[in-house]
Amino acid sequence: MCGIIGIVGREPVADRLVDGLKRMEYRGYDSAGICTLSGGQLVRRRAEGKLANLTREVAEHPAPGEVGIAHTRWATHGAPTEQNAHPHATGEVALVHNGIIENFKPLRDELLALGRKFESETDTEVVVQMLSRHIEEGKSPAEAVRTVLPRLRGAFALAIAFRQDPDMLIGARLGSPLVVGYGEGETYLGSDALALAPLTQDISYLEEGDWVIITREGATIFDVDGNEVERAVTKSGASAAAIEKGNYRHFMQKEIFEQPTVVAQTLRSYVRQLERTVALPQIDFDITSINRVTIVACGTSFYAGMVAKYWFEMFARVPVDIDVASEFRYRDPVLEPGGLALFISQSGETADTLAALRHCKEAGQTIAVVVNVPTSSMAREADLLLPTHAGPEIGVASTKAFTCQLAVLAALAAHFAVKKGRLSKDEERAIVDHLLEAPACLNAALDHDDDIAQMAHLIAPARDVLYLGRGPDYPLAMEGALKLKEISYIHAEGYASGEMKHGPIALIDDHVPVVVLAPSGPLFEKTVSNMQEVRARGGKIVLISDAEGIAEAGEGCMATIEMPKVHPLIAPLVYAVPVQLLAYHVACAKGTDVDQPRNLAKSVTVE
Numbered sequence: 066m067c068g069i070i071g072i073v074g075r076e077p078v079a080d081r082l083v084d085g086l087k088r089m090e091y092r093g094y095d096s097a098g099i100c101t102l103s104g105g106q107l108v109r110r111r112a113e114g115k116l117a118n119l120t121r122e123v124a125e126h127p128a129p130g131e132v133g134i135a136h137t138r139w140a141t142h143g144a145p146t147e148q149n150a151h152p153h154a155t156g157e158v159a160l161v162h163n164g165i166i167e168n169f170k171p172l173r174d175e176l177l178a179l180g181r182k183f184e185s186e187t188d189t190e191v192v193v194q195m196l197s198r199h200i201e202e203g204k205s206p207a208e209a210v211r212t213v214l215p216r217l218r219g220a221f222a223l224a225i226a227f228r229q230d231p232d233m234l235i236g237a238r239l240g241s242p243l244v245v246g247y248g249e250g251e252t253y254l255g256s257d258a259l260a261l262a263p264l265t266q267d268i269s270y271l272e273e274g275d276w277v278i279i280t281r282e283g284a285t286i287f288d289v290d291g292n293e294v295e296r297a298v299t300k301s302g303a304s305a306a307a308i309e310k311g312n313y314r315h316f317m318q319k320e321i322f323e324q325p326t327v328v329a330q331t332l333r334s335y336v337r338q339l340e341r342t343v344a345l346p347q348i349d350f351d352i353t354s355i356n357r358v359t360i361v362a363c364g365t366s367f368y369a370g371m372v373a374k375y376w377f378e379m380f381a382r383v384p385v386d387i388d389v390a391s392e393f394r395y396r397d398p399v400l401e402p403g404g405l406a407l408f409i410s411q412s413g414e415t416a417d418t419l420a421a422l423r424h425c426k427e428a429g430q431t432i433a434v435v436v437n438v439p440t441s442s443m444a445r446e447a448d449l450l451l452p453t454h455a456g457p458e459i460g461v462a463s464t465k466a467f468t469c470q471l472a473v474l475a476a477l478a479a480h481f482a483v484k485k486g487r488l489s490k491d492e493e494r495a496i497v498d499h500l501l502e503a504p505a506c507l508n509a510a511l512d513h514d515d516d517i518a519q520m521a522h523l524i525a526p527a528r529d530v531l532y533l534g535r536g537p538d539y540p541l542a543m544e545g546a547l548k549l550k551e552i553s554y555i556h557a558e559g560y561a562s563g564e565m566k567h568g569p570i571a572l573i574d575d576h577v578p579v580v581v582l583a584p585s586g587p588l589f590e591k592t593v594s595n596m597q598e599v600r601a602r603g604g605k606i607v608l609i610s611d612a613e614g615i616a617e618a619g620e621g622c623m624a625t626i627e628m629p630k631v632h633p634l635i636a637p638l639v640y641a642v643p644v645q646l647l648a649y650h651v652a653c654a655k656g657t658d659v660d661q662p663r664n665l666a667k668s669v670t671v672e
């Protein structure tokens with residue numbers, strides 16, 4: 066949700082700033098801008114819309130200088146116009162911001178009363194105006210920052226340039242991520258290590274409340290109380306190559322096809338192949354004493370959590386509560402001693418999930434996180450870090466992170482069950498064997514890409530689409546609907562198939578395709594009965610099942626998508642593939658922007 070970068074360099078920075086924004090465009094693409102320091106002036110270039118517009122603007126009106134800041138925006142306050150694009154600037158100060166200044170209204174009123182003039186509708190501009198005021202009064206940049214930061218409420222990562230001090234930048238973070246990168250005679254700021262990947266691998270992660278002065282010589286970091294502090298320098302391991310599309314048309318397509326590899330990669334950390342046992346990272350607490358699991362996440366990660374609820378309850382017989390983070394944090398949940406709070410997130414930075422994590426920590430819960438960015442805030446605040454090894458996910462719609470989350474959650478549920486004495490050695494081996502079959506089954510599911518592409522035209526004209534599933538396929542139905550709506554802009558809903566006749570069946574007519582997820586297995590007959598109820602009312606069915614299921618129930622369907630026959634444990638991983646591909650091909654058929662769908666951003670770092 067907005068990406069920021071800053072460079073104090075030895076060579077011109079404009080192109081490198083724009084290049085850095087390219088690697089962060091997934092964080093927001095409503096507008097983009099840069100500001101460099103040159104000839105004693107702040108030189109600002111901004112453009113509405115995608116980064117390509119800013120690239121053109123900078124080519125036509127170069128921004129010289131070896132020090133600069135840049136921003137790609139996901140709009141919160143103020144429309145996505147050039148006027149509201151970052152950097153925001155006065156003659157003295159230019160600033161980029163990721164987050165929200167929640168108390169911007171009283172601050173703005175105070176500044177207006179002092180006669181200061183605003184040129185945007187953003188919350189961010191109050192920070193620029195406050196800093197400028199202190200600079201004009203004669204304070205140094207560091208003094209101005211030190212005075213202003215404690216007055217800001219909300220979440221921010223800031224990179225700030227000062228006209229009077231052209232050889233340094235100041236960064237600050239609270240609630241939004243910010244890293245410092247160390248180069249050869251250059252120093253950088255970035256929203257994440259990926260943004261800085263081609264510039265440096267040497268990274269310090271700022272902690273909550275930290276602020277930093279960067280110069281060519283390095284960085285001086287201060288904590289929230291203004292004390293100078295050291296923050297460890299680590300090798301980021303981020304690779305710029307990981308964010309190339311290769312031969313694929315879209316990042317989303319590439320990421321869907323990476324799933325067999327990244328799920329196998331993830332499983333390697335969670336199962337011992339030879340012993341056929343689950344193997345988790347070192348756990349520093351007594352897992353057998355956990356008497357309740359509370360799962361909190363958002364969006365696709367939440368649906369992974371819903372699938373996990375079935376596994377935890379089935380294998381370990383532990384009660385599981387699950388909630389979306391934005392509801393959880395404000396509903397005063399009951400959190401009793403002995404509870405494990407489990408957070409699932411691709412980015413590890415989703416603001417609501419992070420706030421819920423901190424709430425649970427304060428309430429004495431043991432904190433476990435399943436996260437794809439191992440250096441993220443959630444990863445750093447967890448008692449038990451369970452990384453997914455999906456690699457950078459750039460397509461805004463989550464795909465490979467989801468299946469890797471499922472792989473980790475299945476192993477965690479099995480581990481829990483083993484420790485609680487609920488699984489015999491043989492049962493554990495059987496679970497491990499099934500999990501290890503997943504990569505090959507994902508490959509077999511991907512073999513049906515062409516068939517799905519062929520039938521996408523049946524869905525593309527629809528205004529509404531329903532997805533039905535039962536048991537662990539119910540969250541999959543919701544995930545399928547989410548994928549379709551976010552990238553093709555077709556309204557879609559996922560329902561528990563047995564719930565259809567309690568209302569949604571009224572929607573059925575021959576204009577509403579109904580996608581039914583029904584792997585053959587214990588719940589097949591029940592789901593198929595619900596499917597027949599839809600068909601009897603003229604509904605057009607797309608049945609996703611294996612050969613056996615299609616032979617039994619495929620007749621009369623508008624289309625069928627054949628999946629390999631898989632064990633019910635791994636069905637949610639395998640059936641993720643056809644719903645992802647269906648959404649992908651429908652979006653391609655409609656010509657929408659698959660990797661950067663409208664109004665969305667990858668990393669939701671505001672509430």
Ligand code: F6R
Nearest residue numbers: 364365366410411412415462463
């Ligand atoms: C959907 C999607 C979102 C994310 C959600 C949570 O395709 O990508 O729904 O799943 O914003 O993000 P993370 O997992 O980063 O916490």
